[in-house]
Amino acid sequence: MRLTTKGRYAVTAMVDLALNSTGGRIALAEIAARHDISQSYLEQLFAALRRSGLVDGTRGPGGGYQLGRAGAEISVADVIDAVDESVDATRCGGKRNCRGDQGCLTHDLWESLSSQIRQFLSSVSLETVVKQHRAGTAPQVLHKWLKTVVSPLNSGVL
């Protein structure tokens, strides 16, 4: 799970789509203009999103993109995965023998951490983000929530 500006572009565009989708379709040119992103670059990202079934494109006048399924069914992790191509990143290709015993031990550590992040992002849907935005106060709620949730982690429960 990587978290780059590329993924951010994709998430932004998808949230835009979720935010402005009142049943109709939205042209890429619109999204590109709204966020001042190169349209051709967005096209590349949407090609990947399309291949993953996250969006649905229709051509011709009045055409555009739609969410491939309900916003509640699309997680932020889905979007990031679609454009990021997860480049293996393990350096030893999953084999547990990169260097001595301990080499891949720390691999495991990283992957465990990384999978926690993934699970977290998988739990946040586009709808959640939209709702959170509309609510306004939500970030504080989340902040509180995280605080209560996170303390057992550092207090030696594990």
Added chain:
Amino acid sequence: MRLTTKGRYAVTAMVDLALNSTGGRIALAEIAARHDISQSYLEQLFAALRRSGLVDGTRGPGGGYQLGRAGAEISVADVIDAVDESVDATRCGGKRNCRGDQGCLTHDLWESLSSQIRQFLSSVSLETVVKQHRAGTAPQVLHKWLKTVVSPLNSGVL
């Protein structure tokens, strides 16, 4: 908050330091060999870690690096921030006028999401990672924990 392989190198090295630190110092060459990373590259990362006070280097024979403070006091987010130089990433430099009204609205969305990830990573200390690794079963515990915690998010509480 970006999450690249660069940050992963740094976290791996720091966890190695936390794992093998029995009071003494550890030479960079050791860490480099253990994880098969270019030593000079690690030197660059450690220069950044040093500037942030996360590690403490001593020269001469028997020298090496030490954690700058207790492993419980160093979060994964600290490590990533130290090497990542957080390149602004807002594209409009904080100003709320990049394009019309809605441009920076979605900015807010992203930044809120990004800050949630940051808070999550801030809650995980090196000690936590080490403990989790030693426990072995911990990842499953975490998985369960996340599941109970995450459901209110998607069930319309917000």
Added chain:
DNA sequence: TAATTCTTGACTAAATTACTGGGGAAATGA
């Protein structure tokens, strides 16, 4: 048919990552 919009592919510039190499400076031990 003409306009619109997605779709695809090739190509390029800029930035970042990962790495190399060299020349020190401080500490230690002989």
Added chain:
DNA sequence: TCATTTCCCCAGTAATTTAGTCAAGAATTA
């Protein structure tokens, strides 16, 4: 003092990724 070990700092560079351009074409609507 001198050699060795280690951090420390800087300059450069190849590979990769990001971000963007350009052009041709397919499907749809009016």
